[in-house]
Amino acid sequence: MVTGMKKATSLLTDDEIRSIEAAIADVEKNTSAEVVPVIASASGRYDRAEDLFGLLFSLIVLGCTWGWIQGLAPVVDTWGASTASRLPMAAALAVLAVSFFMGMALTSHFPVLRLPLITKREMQEEVERRARETFQRLKIRKTEDATGVLIYVSLYEHMVHVVGDDTINAKLTREDWQTLCDTIITGFRHGKPEEGMRKGILRCGELLASHFPVAPDDANELVDTLYLID
Known part of the structure; x- marks a missing residue:
């Protein structure tokens, strides 16, 4: 199946x-x-394992999103070059929350994913x-x-x-x-x-x-x- x-x-x-x-x-x-x-x-039901998978999944998604969007755009001022973030905190939290629930939904549909956490x-x-x-x-x-x-x-x-x-x-x-x-x-x-x-x-x-x-x-x-x- x-x-x-x-x-x-x-x-x-x-x-x-x-x-x-x-x-x-x-x-x-x-x-x-x-x-x-x-x-x-x-x-x-193994809800604890489901929550753990959701947390791990959200951290992985956040890391991938950060690496893809962040980009570290250079900003030049009178003191030289510096860097600026392209992923605001609010957006990071939104990615974290959405991907957490996505991870939980995945384990509900594919229970095999939570096996390593039980x-x-x-x-x-x-x-x-x-x-x-x-x-x-x-x-x-x-x-x-x-x-x-x-x-x-x-x-x-x-x-x-x-x-x-x-x-x-x-x-x-x-x-x-x-x-x-x-x-x-x-x-x-x-x-x-x-x-x-x-x-x-x-x-x-x-x-x-x-x-x-x-x-x-x-x-x-x-x-x-x-x-x-x-």
């Missing part, structure tokens, strides 16, 4: 979505847990925050035995985060979730998001089945679907 940010809703074909949803159904044949995958276009920690915090919000919004916490799992993928940040309900977290560790995340990331890194998601979901099923095997009276409490959020 021109903007440098892939939209979640345009990432996969209909067949690829069905393949992922089939993997969810296969997993839940062997575990009582409920697995909900989500792919989001981005998790944060720290990895800031991205991680935004992804984790949005994953927790999504866990609540999709009512994953309301499963009867607290066995819901959210697999959250954020495209802009290139990050994956897993949120497990209380019962799940009592059995599985961060290392378990990291292996799942690494599986998904590998697929995306090689340009195969469908494969990464499907393998990640199946890996999640393997982790869950040993601790939460399916019961004879098990009911499917959450719909087996892939959520795409732009």
Whole structure:
């Protein structure tokens, strides 16, 4: 895409979505847990990075304008040659202000421009925050035995985060979730998001089945679907 940010809703074909949803159904044949995958276009707005880019852009534009217009025109008087400015202060401030907002508008349209100004920690915090919000919004916490799992993928940040309900977290560790995340990331890194998601979901099923095997009276409490959020 021109903007440098892939939209979640345009990432996969209909067949690829069905393949992922089939993997969810296969997993839940062997575990009582409920697995909900989500792919989001981005998790944060990163206004600070947008402001920083606007400031840097305005300074660059001002410097270029100064060099182009200034010209240092010679003024000769009785004491010899001196120089005079061709860019009044008011004009300089106007260039600074206009180019600042132009820089902010550019980052809104081309989000990739603010990436160098966002720290990895800031991205991680935004992804984790949005994953927790999504866990609540999709009512994953309301499963009867607290066995819901959210697999959250954020495209802009290139990050994956897993949120497990209380019962799940009592059995599985961060290392378990990291292996799942690494599986998904590998697929995306090689340009195969469908494969990464499907393998990640199946890996999640393997982790869950040993601790939460399916019961004879098990009911499917959450719909087996892939959520795409732009």
